[in-house]
Amino acid sequence: MSTDVTADNPFRDEFLTRLSPEPCTLVIFGATGDLTHKLLIPALYNLALDGELPPTLKVVAFARREKTSDEIRAEFAGSNLKQSRQGHSSEFWAGFQERIIYHQSEFGDAAGYASLSRLLAELDAARGGAGNRLFYLASAPDNFEEILSHLKEAGLNEGCHGGWARIIVEKPIGKDLASAERLNNMVAAVFAEKNTYRIDHYLGKETAQNIIVTRFGNSIFEPLWNRNYIDHVQITCAENFGMTGGRGAYYDKAGALRDMVQNHLLQLLSLIAMEPPTDLSADSVRDEKVKALRALRKFTTVEEVAQNVVRGQYVAGSVNGRSAVGYREEDRVNPDSQTECYVAVRAFIDTWRWQGVPFYIRVGKQLPKKATEISVHFRRAPHVLFQTLPARGRSNVLVFRIQPDEGVSLRMLGKVPGLAMRMEPVKMDFRYATSFGKASPFAYERLLLDAMAGDATLFARRDEVENAWHFIDPIEQAWHQAGQPPTMTTYPAGSWGPAEADELMERDGRSWRRI
Numbered sequence: 096m097s098t099d100v101t102a103d104n105p106f107r108d109e110f111l112t113r114l115s116p117e118p119c120t121l122v123i124f125g126a127t128g129d130l131t132h133k134l135l136i137p138a139l140y141n142l143a144l145d146g147e148l149p150p151t152l153k154v155v156a157f158a159r160r161e162k163t164s165d166e167i168r169a170e171f172a173g174s175n176l177k178q179s180r181q182g183h184s185s186e187f188w189a190g191f192q193e194r195i196i197y198h199q200s201e202f203g204d205a206a207g208y209a210s211l212s213r214l215l216a217e218l219d220a221a222r223g224g225a226g227n228r229l230f231y232l233a234s235a236p237d238n239f240e241e242i243l244s245h246l247k248e249a250g251l252n253e254g255c256h257g258g259w260a261r262i263i264v265e266k267p268i269g270k271d272l273a274s275a276e277r278l279n280n281m282v283a284a285v286f287a288e289k290n291t292y293r294i295d296h297y298l299g300k301e302t303a304q305n306i307i308v309t310r311f312g313n314s315i316f317e318p319l320w321n322r323n324y325i326d327h328v329q330i331t332c333a334e335n336f337g338m339t340g341g342r343g344a345y346y347d348k349a350g351a352l353r354d355m356v357q358n359h360l361l362q363l364l365s366l367i368a369m370e371p372p373t374d375l376s377a378d379s380v381r382d383e384k385v386k387a388l389r390a391l392r393k394f395t396t397v398e399e400v401a402q403n404v405v406r407g408q409y410v411a412g413s414v415n416g417r418s419a420v421g422y423r424e425e426d427r428v429n430p431d432s433q434t435e436c437y438v439a440v441r442a443f444i445d446t447w448r449w450q451g452v453p454f455y456i457r458v459g460k461q462l463p464k465k466a467t468e469i470s471v472h473f474r475r476a477p478h479v480l481f482q483t484l485p486a487r488g489r490s491n492v493l494v495f496r497i498q499p500d501e502g503v504s505l506r507m508l509g510k511v512p513g514l515a516m517r518m519e520p521v522k523m524d525f526r527y528a529t530s531f532g533k534a535s536p537f538a539y540e541r542l543l544l545d546a547m548a549g550d551a552t553l554f555a556r557r558d559e560v561e562n563a564w565h566f567i568d569p570i571e572q573a574w575h576q577a578g579q580p581p582t583m584t585t586y587p588a589g590s591w592g593p594a595e596a597d598e599l600m601e602r603d604g605r606s607w608r609r610i
Contacts, residue, residue, distance in 0.1 A: 116547035118149040119227035119258075120218050122211070124202065124242050125234030126156030126167070129340070130265065132174035134296075135233065138539040140175050143191050144184075145536075147544060151222040154195045155214065157207075161199060168192040180537055202234065203241045208249035219255060226255030229546055231263045239264070240281055247285045261290045263546055266358050267349065268293055268555070271571065272564035279557045292546045293555040297359040297467075299538030301527050302501045304553070306366045306469075307380070309495075309503060316493070319473065321448045326474045326490065328367055329608055330360050332458040332467045335414055337436075337588070343427035350434040352406070355458045357567045361388065362555065363469055363497070364454055368444050377551040381559060388562040392443040393569055400573035401581040403442070405595045406435035409461040412588030419461055419588035433575070433583060436460045439596040441603075442566075453603065457596060461588035467497040470608045492608070501535060502526040 121139075123131055142148045156167050172192065176183040198214060200207020219226035228251065232239055243262075246252050254260045264282060269275025282291055297303055310320055319325070332355055338346060346354065365384035372379035394400045410421040423430050437459035444454065473491040492506040504524040511517040527535045545553055574580050584593035591607070600606050 114545075114548035114550050116147070116149055116544045117227055117259075117549070118151045118222060118225075119229050119547055120153045120155060120215055121229045121231060121543075121547075122155045122157055122198075122215075123231045123233050124157045125232070125238070126197075127158040127160055127162075127170075128233060130233045131156070132171065133178050134537075134539045135231070135543070136171045137175050137178040137180070138537055138543055139194075140179055140183075140188070140191055141181050141536065142540050142544065143194075144181055144187060147540075149547065152194060152547075153218050153222075155198050155211070155218075156195060157198045157200065157211065159199070159201050162197050164195065164197040167197040168195050171195065202238045203245070205245055205248060208245040208251065212249050212251055215251070216255070219258075225258030227258040228254070228260045229263065230261070232265055236265075236267060236278070239278065243281055243285045252285045259290065259549070260286070261292060261546060261549070262286045263292045263294055265294055267353065268358070268560045269564065270349070270353060272561060272568050275560055275564050279560070283557075288557060289551070291557075292542075292551060293557075293560060294542055295358050295362050295553075295555050296538040296542065297497065298362055298553040298555075299540075299542040300497055300501060301535045302495050302497050302503065303363060303366065305503065306363075306495055307375075309493075310367075311371055322450055322452050324473055325452055326472045327452060327603075327605060328364075328454045329470045329472065330363055330367075330454065330456045330468075331470075331608070331610060332360060333462040333464050333591075333610060334458075334460045335462055335465045337409070337419060337422065337461050338425040338428060341427060343425045346436070347428045347432055347434045351436055351438045351458050351460070352567060352570060356438060356440065356456060357563050358555070358560075360456050360458060361391075361563045361566070362559075364388075364442070364456070365559070367469060367471070368446075368449060368454070370448070375552070377554075378556075380552050381556045385556070385558050385562060387444060387446075388559060388566070390444045390446045390449075391562075391566045392445050393566060394573070395569065397573045397576065397579075397581065400570050403440065403599075404570055404581065405437075405439040405584060405593060405599055406574065406581070407437040407459070407584040407586050407593040407596070408432070408434075409436060409459075409588040410585050412461070412590065414461055414463065414589040421588070422460075435574075435583070437584075437586065437592050437596070439592065439599055440570075441599055455600065455605075455607070457592065457607065459586075459592050462591055463589055464610055465499060466610050468610065469495040469497070471495075472605075472608075494608075500526060500528070502528075502530075 123135060139154065172188055198211055215228060230246065232242060252260055269278050310316055365387045368387040369383035370386065372383045394403060408422040412419055422428060422436050423432050439457040442454045442456060471493040475490045489508065494504045496502050502525050504522050506520050506522050508518045509521040511519050542553060584595045586593040
């Protein structure tokens, strides 16, 4: 599939509506952790390489370990060499690393924030203009409260000399509704909602953003986006690995439902299900996403959870020729764990548009492939003319591939060449990697720029997070209540999940899409 948006398109500038990032100082709390090394620094490096970063941007790496700026720069260089999407240029890095300054302090040390305040004032004076500060909570959530309280005590939650102060909060936003509300209250006591950016990197992916364009910018889809034409929707997040990088301890406390469904996958669902916003401003888009999340039908009994949700754990098996141990044998996982690493949910959205249309969500580890996609399955056309002809895949399916091969495809029926009348499904395919002649930026690149520009469209608002927990909490409560909780199923590593997840679809006369 080709596109008209090319570098020499004379109308291209009409479509560039992005706000420009403003000069600021980015302060990263927990700068020695994996998030900073693997994602944030490579994102900033690639933005600088593309000429997207404000030229006077400085990065203050705030962490507890005793280091110098030269030491942290050398460590970041090693990480960037492995993680940068555009490779690593030692020559370019030499100039880029001058933006990075290390600031050593314990998170609970008030003196460290006082010295941070002085450092930021010096950087503002050297840069000239307003004192804009962007704080990034890249530490463990247990540290958020003391970091926030000390920022407020030091007066760093307010902009300086007419500038702004914003904060980026990483997931998880709580482990249930009560803890999410507590964290949101904690942040709200220090930063206004308009200055709070709850990051979900799935929303920074090009295809996730393209859902809005596909839905509302194309007359071939917009009139069909309702219960009259759509049979069901599937959202799949498959991972072909287990507890890598020592994640067993964290994951065994969280599980697939909290770790993936509550945030990433419900965010994708809201983009598919939302009504048209009045405009593309942050609050207009997020207002409609919240309405969709509020309309999710809540499960009120253990029986409803058992009928509509499947949870499972992988047992020993083989993934693409690689032997894999079972979940309970993974490092730092409780051998008697009752934490799910696979979950399938049948959800309904009680609105006029979606009444009776099921949304099937599945996520799991140690599956055959790594892929995230949304597939919209349209109702079958009346096949009166072709009822005597065999045809596979009679329904049209629109697929948004979120990762790894970002793009959109449409399945339709076509006649097989030849004298006989035979039908087969054919695919119209659009790929970001080839259609636009340039690589898509990584999600964190886009999101960091948006936070610098003050555009919160792709960040979760407080009511989005809390309404998602309203849907998730009854499921968790049913699983962990005393008595007879719904069954924990199992599946061999390398398979597509438990048989019970297939049965969930088969009861409705449907099946999971083959990825």
